[in-house]
Amino acid sequence: MPSAVHAELLAVTERIVARSRASRAAYLARCERAQAELGPLRGMSCANLAHGFAALPANDKLKLRVDHAPNLGIVTAYNDMLSAHQPYERYPAVIREAARAVGAVAQVAGGVPAMCDGITQGNPGMELSLFSRDAIAMGTAVALSHNTFDAALMLGVCDKIVPGLLMGALQFGHLPMVFVPAGPMASGLPNKEKARVRQLYATGQVGRDALLEAECQAYHGAGTCTFYGTANSNQFLMEIMGLHLPGAAFVHPDSGLRDALSAAAAQRAIALRARGDEYLPLARIVDERAIANAMVGLLATGGSTNHTIHLVAMARAAGIVIDWNDFDLLSRITPLLARVYPNGSADVNHFHAAGGAGFVIRELLQAGLLHEDVQTVAGPGLARYAQEPVMTDGVLRWRDGAAHSGDAQVLATAAEPFSAEGGLRLMQGNLGRGVIKVSAVAPEHRVVEAPVRVFDAQEALQAAFDAGELTGDLVAVVRFQGPNANGMPELHRLTPVLGALQD
Known part of the structure; x- marks a missing residue:
């Protein structure tokens, strides 16, 4: 059971609430106006409505025209160059069938750009990387601007894509939204070995053929890169913020469980629509407590320093103001519970097998380091996210997650963590301020x-x-x-x- 919330977590959260009071109130008021003024898509003119479903199959068109069925929008970052996003090619078909099974309709509302730092790194294209986040946010808003949807799904994984999707989605915070991951690729060449070959190449000890072979063994199939960089940090944050279905983050793309989770995400988004019995808009999930939980989760797992940029922007899109001081204060009370490359030798598949997101969330809840009393797409309370999904006789179910770490070198308990403090710290000096990922730095190298x-x-x-x-x-x-x-x-x-x- 969750423990009483740690006093410092409460204090930081209360400061965020006070700092954000005016901007958060303005944001929520805007979302409430949108719900009242825009309402469900049936409030549109007949010309608008007809144009919006003109290309649908006859049965789907009839559902919207006569039965006033719910309409689910899909915003996708699919392209087949990025390994993490290639699985999304077939997701719309899975989602449409899942929607039809509950009397609803689903449409791809729009696509957003998806670039990969792993491809552009060291090249001029990398200069577009952060700017692409804002293009993705704009693309998401454009996709949702037609006012034809009762709820939406966000399909994205990597570095700037998920922050951009959330920033854009929050501008339509009166709608329910569920984020749908694609999962990591199977483990390949270990990350330490990949790094070793790169260094050998940099020092001229091996040639380009050896380097390319190592890289091909590391990046070898569909799915997210398996180190714990920004992409996989994104997925953990969506989980701990309650925007995924529980346990969805690190299920392999080609498993039957992945398709079942994607179908269930569609049906859950439809259930949360305004004209349903469980209306829960995105704006009410992404609140100050959820943002504080995201920061703690990032720190506890040694996640990407890029989220000291992205999470600040994501929070601001919901009218919530956080800064690097909040990360630093929370890092002082947050134990480091995960050793995943570059914080260790394991990859995210090992992390998932050892207990994964559910284990970390349960440990943090029991230590009083998360707000349990939040709203999530799975329902009230974060405790549900200590569970894991399984297929039983072809049916998707959830069960209690691992009670013990499956590998003490990868996952630790809050009582006996890898470090008493979290993965990030604020550095300040006469040259300015910066953030360092201390969990990836050996103690002897910290001075x-x-x-x-x-x-x-x-x-x-x-x-x-x-x-x-x-x-x-x-x-x-x-x-x-x-x-x-x-x-x-x-x-x-x-x-x-x-x-x-x-x-």
Whole structure:
């Protein structure tokens, strides 16, 4: 059972509520006006309505025209270049059939861009990465702007896609929304071995053929990359915020369970519509407590530092104001419960097998480090998210999740964590403020004193490395990066170089 909420979590949440009072009230008032003024799609003019269902099959068209059936919108980030998003190609068919089974209709409302930092890294396209989040938010809003839907599903996985989808969806917060993941690819070449080969290539010890072979073994099929970067942090956050069905985040794309979860997500969104008995709009799920829970979950799992950018923007879209001080204060009370690469050697499949999201959520609830009294797409209360989905005789059911860690090297308890503090900390000094992922830094490397080398571009640092100029300890400063430039702190091109130097 959940314990009493930790005093510091309550204090941080109360400060967020106070800081956000005016903007949150304005946001909720806007959502309430939208529900009252726009209402269900049947309030449209006949011309609008006819145009909206003109291309539907006859039976679906009849349901909307005569039976006033619920209409479910699908916003999808499908493309078949990104491994994480390729499975979404067949999701609309699964969702349409699930909707029809409960007397509803589903339509693809629109698609949004989906780019991959893993493909653009080190290339000029990477400069578009953070900006794509805002394009995705705009695309989501455009897809929902027709006022023809009673609820919607958001199909997306990766770095900027899920934050953009949520930011756009929150502009239609009067509608129920369920986020639908695609799941990770099967485990391939271990992440540490992949990193080792990259460093060997950077130092000239192996050739391009060896590097490409290692990369192909690591990225080898459909599904999300298996390290715990921003994409998989997204999925955990959607789970702990109650925007997925419980246990949906890390189920493999090709399993029967995945299709069952996607179908159930469609039917659940329809059940939450305004004209149903359980109306629950997105605006009422994403509140100050849910945002605080998201921060704690990120810290407890050593999740992506990029969410110190994304979660701030996601919260702001719901009228909630958070900042890096909130992350830092919560990190001081949040135990580190997961060791998943780059915080350890395991990947997300190992994490899931060891107990996964459900185990972490239960441990945090029992330690009083989450608000249990939140709304979720599965119903009231976060305790439901300590459960896991299973197929029994072809029927989707939920059962209690793992009571014990399946691998103590991957998942720890709140009583005996890997670290007493969470994965992120705020650094402040005479040069400014920054966030560091302390869970991925060995204790002996947390204090660094060395001469500074300043470079105007990552290519300049690479050239100095190639020329053999970087022979001693140094702090490398690469200028013209960050929020005043392209917004992102990621310099993927330099990861093998810096890793080789550190080793």
